[in-house]
Amino acid sequence: xxxxxxxxxxxxxxxxxxxxxxxxxxxxxxxxxxxxxxxxxxxxxxxxxxxxxxxxxxxxxxxxxxxxxxxxxxxxxxxxxxxxxxxxxxxxxxxxxxxxxxxx
Numbered sequence: 001x002x003x004x005x006x007x008x009x010x011x012x013x014x015x016x017x018x019x020x021x022x023x024x025x026x027x028x029x030x031x032x033x034x035x036x037x038x039x040x041x042x043x044x045x046x047x048x049x050x051x052x053x054x055x056x057x058x059x060x061x062x063x064x065x066x067x068x069x070x071x072x073x074x075x076x077x078x079x080x081x082x083x084x085x086x087x088x089x090x091x092x093x094x095x096x097x098x099x100x101x102x103x104x
Contacts (some may be wrong), residue, residue, distance in 0.1 A: 013042045013102065014062035033057055044069040049092065061090030
């Protein structure tokens with residue numbers, strides 16, 4: 001929030017994440033430490049978008065590419081017996097033109 005208590009402007013390359021608020025469920029999960037929230041940069045998102053497309057043939061939505069980018073950061077900190085599951089939602093084919101423009 002800003003000095004006047006109003007929500008600050010947000011920006012995300014993923015339209016579905018470009019929102020300045022959260023619901024009460026997420027607030028509760030964070031306060032009770034049942035969930036952790038992290039950030040990634042737009043550059044990390046674009047890299048994850050391209051890597052998953054190239055290596056697996058799956059074009060993730062930009063929202064899902066955020067999760068892939070964080071999983072790539074998290075994996076090196078984990079033990080070999082630990083597993084990461086990333087749920088991909090949405091279709092990335094709708095984001096291909098936007099990603100192309102950003103990478104030019």
